[in-house]
Amino acid sequence: MNIDYVVFNRREEEAGSPPPLPRKHTRRIRSFPVLTTKEIESIIRKNCGSIEAAECHGKGKNRVYILPEAFNEYKTMVSYGRRSPVNCREQKYIGLGHIFSDGFGGTHIVVVHFIEIPTMNRSSVSAGNLGPNGEANPGLDFLEYYRNEFIEHESSYNTDAFGAVVDPFQEYGASEFVLEGHTHPDLGAFWSGTDRESGAARAAKVPICIFVCDPVRQEMLGAIGKNFEQAKVILFDRINTEEKMSLTDKIVKLTNDCIRLHGLSGNVKSYEGWDGKVRIRINLIVPKDARGSGM
Numbered sequence: 001m002n003i004d005y006v007v008f009n010r011r012e013e014e015a016g017s018p019p020p021l022p023r024k025h026t027r028r029i030r031s032f033p034v035l036t037t038k039e040i041e042s043i044i045r046k047n048c049g050s051i052e053a054a055e056c057h058g059k060g061k062n063r064v065y066i067l068p069e070a071f072n073e074y075k076t077m078v079s080y081g082r083r084s085p086v087n088c089r090e091q092k093y094i095g096l097g098h099i100f101s102d103g104f105g106g107t108h109i110v111v112v113h114f115i116e117i118p119t120m121n122r123s124s125v126s127a128g129n130l131g132p133n134g135e136a137n138p139g140l141d142f143l144e145y146y147r148n149e150f151i152e153h154e155s156s157y158n159t160d161a162f163g164a165v166v167d168p169f170q171e172y173g174a175s176e177f178v179l180e181g182h183t184h185p186d187l188g189a190f191w192s193g194t195d196r197e198s199g200a201a202r203a204a205k206v207p208i209c210i211f212v213c214d215p216v217r218q219e220m221l222g223a224i225g226k227n228f229e230q231a232k233v234i235l236f237d238r239i240n241t242e243e244k245m246s247l248t249d250k251i252v253k254l255t256n257d258c259i260r261l262h263g264l265s266g267n268v269k270s271y272e273g274w275d276g277k278v279r280i281r282i283n284l285i286v287p288k289d290a291r292g293s294g295m
Contacts, residue, residue: 030206032101033172037063040100040108044236049164050249054237057189057220060230061106064179064209064222069166070095071235073114078183078215087185087215090127092117094143095179096150098169099207107207107224109178109231112167113154115146124185151175162238163252163269181211189219191228200226248278255282 035043044065045051051068066074074080079087095111102108118139119127129137151174158166167175180202184190189212191199199210207225211233214220222231239249248270255268266284273279 032099032107034103035100035108036102037108040065040110043168044110047165047168048236049160049162050239050246051164051236052239053234055218055220055233055235057233057235058222058230059232061102061104062224062229062231063106063108064111064211064224064231064233065108066095066111066233066235067097067167068164068236068238069160070097070111070113071237077114077116078213080215081218083186083216087183089122089124090119090185091122091183092119092127092129093181094147094177095181095209095211096147096175097167097178098172098175099178100172107229107231109209109224110169111179111209112169112175113150115143115150117143125187127182147177159267159269161253161256162249163256163267177206177208179209179211181209181213184212184214186216187214188217189214189221191221191223196228199223199228248280251280255280259284 040063044067048068054071074093077086077093078091093114093116095109096113096115097109097111100108100110117127117129118137119129120137120139121128129140154167154175155170158170160166180199182195191212195210195212202208203210203224203226209231210223210228212221220233220235222233223229224231252268252270259266259268264284264286266282268280268282270278270280
């Protein structure tokens with residue numbers, strides 16, 4: 001502590017004057033890794049297997065990329081594309097992933113995993129974190145647990161069922177909270193006054209994505225940061241039809257299916273060598289009691 005400040009403060013107290021106000025600390029602005037849209041999309045397409053940009057919503061210089069496994073999680077979580085008992089009332093969820101800067105004032109968010117928030121007191125237009133009478137929601141403890149559990153193990157299980165990479169951005173650090181969203185079941189995707197107020201509070205310090213989706217009409221809307229800057233939402237999905245799958249992907253898929261069918265451990269990966277030829281690597285762990293059994 002500054003000695004001159006302490007002495008001055010003591011003299012002021014002896015003279016009966018109130019001590020001066022503490023000095024205001026300057027908040028350090030967080031910086032993010034810089035990647036352009038082309039670089040991000042190139043990394044995704046190179047590592048995530050046979051995929052396509054299945055859907056695009058919105059516009060703006062900011063981007064929200066939802067990777068294939070996260071998109072499949074999302075479609076199941078909200079019964080995307082139909083009415084169901086799950087999505088007839090509002091749902092809340094968070095997205096984990098990475099935040100990047102484009103180097104020119106824009107923000108790019110990559111979502112690798114979704115976790116639903118166990119809400120209470122739900123209706124078609126709202127979902128409360130607390131109970132009807134303001135009582136605590138024990139489900140929020142599970143939300144924290146599931147988040148921490150995913151972050152702890154994500155690097156150990158970063159290969160999907162097709163042998164592709166789930167999250168190709170792990171070199172930039174562990175996943176973090178990058179998206180807060182909710183549904184508008186069959187109401188359309190728009191920002192309500194409550195959405196703007198709560199979203200601005202959530203994104204006050206970190207430029208996370210505030211996200212709303214009508215799962216029935218398949219509409220999505222994303223905004224970045226407390227000022228709700230427009231964002232283009234790009235959803236990647238796996239090309240899983242037999243007509244579109246390459247021969248390599250078919251072999252990888254069938255082999256992985258075979259491994260899972262027999263309850264074995266291992267995975268199959270495909271990669272392109274320096275000579276341009278595609279190679280398939282099988283890593284199979286066979287228990288002693290299964291060897292020679294004709295499985």
